[in-house]
Amino acid sequence: MGNIDLSIVIPSFDEEESLPILVKSIYNNLQNQNIIFEVIIVDDGSADNTWYEIVCLEKKYSNITPIKFIKNYGKSDALDAGFKASYGNYVLTMDADLQDDPEEIYKLYKVISKEGFDLVSGWKKKRNDPLSKTIPSKFFNMVTRIFSGIKLNDFNCGIKIYKRGVIDSINLYGEMHRYIPLIAKWNGYKNIGEKEVNHNKRKFGKTKFGMERYIRGFLDLLSVSFVYRFKKRPMHFFGTFGVLFFIIGFISVGLIVYEKINKISENVPLDLIRPVTDQPLFYIALVSIIIGVQLFLVGFLSELVIQINSDRKGYKIEETGDVKKS
Ligand code: UDP
Numbered sequence: 001m002g003n004i005d006l007s008i009v010i011p012s013f014d015e016e017e018s019l020p021i022l023v024k025s026i027y028n029n030l031q032n033q034n035i036i037f038e039v040i041i042v043d044d045g046s047a048d049n050t051w052y053e054i055v056c057l058e059k060k061y062s063n064i065t066p067i068k069f070i071k072n073y074g075k076s077d078a079l080d081a082g083f084k085a086s087y088g089n090y091v092l093t094m095d096a097d098l099q100d101d102p103e104e105i106y107k108l109y110k111v112i113s114k115e116g117f118d119l120v121s122g123w124k125k126k127r128n129d130p131l132s133k134t135i136p137s138k139f140f141n142m143v144t145r146i147f148s149g150i151k152l153n154d155f156n157c158g159i160k161i162y163k164r165g166v167i168d169s170i171n172l173y174g175e176m177h178r179y180i181p182l183i184a185k186w187n188g189y190k191n192i193g194e195k196e197v198n199h200n201k202r203k204f205g206k207t208k209f210g211m212e213r214y215i216r217g218f219l220d221l222l223s224v225s226f227v228y229r230f231k232k233r234p235m236h237f238f239g240t241f242g243v244l245f246f247i248i249g250f251i252s253v254g255l256i257v258y259e260k261i262n263k264i265s266e267n268v269p270l271d272l273i274r275p276v277t278d279q280p281l282f283y284i285a286l287v288s289i290i291i292g293v294q295l296f297l298v299g300f301l302s303e304l305v306i307q308i309n310s311d312r313k314g315y316k317i318e319e320t321g322d323v324k325k326s
C-alpha cells in the first residue's frame with residue numbers, strides 16, 4: 001500500500017446522486033497535487049443505490065475502500081469504521097452530500113501539515129442552510145465553546161482533518177461526532193485550529209438530522225464529558241457522592257443518638273422524650289444512608305462493567321472492500 005499521506009473518510013447515508021460527483025471532484029482536485037491519498041466510503045445502511053454506486057466507484061478509481069454497514073448506525077459509527085480502516089498520516093472527514101467543497105481538501109492538508117496542528121476544523125462562515133438550522137447551531141456552538149474551553153466557531157462542521165494519533169485515540173458512537181474536538185482535547189491533543197471553508201446548499205436528497213439533533217446533541221455533550229472524565233474510574237464519581245451521603249447519614253444518626261442519651265442522662269422522664277421516628281432528622285439519616293449505599297453499588301457495578309467490556313465495538317460490518325485493520 002505504500003505510505004499514504006491522506007485518508008479521506010466519507011460517511012454516506014442515502015447519497016446515491018451525490019457520491020459519483022463528489023468522488024470525481026476529489027480525484028480532479030488531488031491528482032495534480034503531490035500526495036498519496038485513499039478514499040474510504042462508508043455506506044451507513046442506505047436504502048437507495050448508494051452501495052452500488054460505491055462499488056462502481058471502486059472499480060473506476062484507484063485506492064477506494066468501500067465499507068457497508070448492515071443497517072443504519074449513524075454518522076458517528078460510520079466515521080469510526082472509516083477511521084479504523086484508514087492508513088493515512090492525516091485523516092480528513094467530509095460529508096457525502098456535496099455541501100463540503102473538495103477544493104478545501106488540499107488546503108486543509110497544507111494547513112495541518114505545515115502548521116503542525118493536531119486537528120483543523122472547517123468553519124462554514126457563510127452557511128447555506130435554512131435559518132431553522134443556523135440559529136440553533138449558533139447556540140449549540142456557544143454552549144460547547146463555554147463548556148469545553150475550545151475556541152471553535154463550528155464544532156459540527158463535517159469537513160475536518162486530523163493527525164493520525166488523534167484518530168487512533170478515539171472511539172466514536174452515538175452522536176459523538178459533534179464532539180470530536182472535545183474528545184481530542186481530553187485525549188491530550190490540544191493544538192486545535194480552524195479554517196474557513198466553502199459551504200454549498202444540499203443539491204440531492206435531504207438532511208438526515210431533524211430538530212431532535214439538538215436534544216440528542218445536548219445529552220451527548222453531558223455523556224461525552226462524563227464518560228471521558230470517569231470512564232476509567234467510575235467509582236471516583238459515584239464513590240465521592242456515596243461518601244458524602246454516608247457522612248450526612250452518620251452525622252444525623254450521631255445527633256439523634258446524642259440527643260437521646262443527653263435527655264436520658266438529664267433524667268427527663270421517658271414519655272417526655274420525642275421518639276426517634278418522630279424527628280425529621282431520622283428520615284434524613286435513613287434516606288442519606290440508603291442513597292449512599294446505592295451510589296456505592298452503582299460505582300462497583302460500573303467498575304465491573306468496565307473490566308468485562310473494556311474494548312467495546314458497537315457496530316457490525318456486513319461487507320468491506322479492502323480493510324486492513326481490525
Ligand atoms: N450520515 C450518515 N449516517 C446517518 C446520517 C448522516 O452517514 O445516519 C451522513 C450523510 O450521508 C452525510 C453526513 O453524514 O454525508 C451529514 O449528514 P447531513 O448532510 O444529513 O447533515 P447536515 O448537513 O444536515 O448537518
Ligand code: MG
Pocket residue numbers: 095097099202207
Ligand atoms: Mg449536509
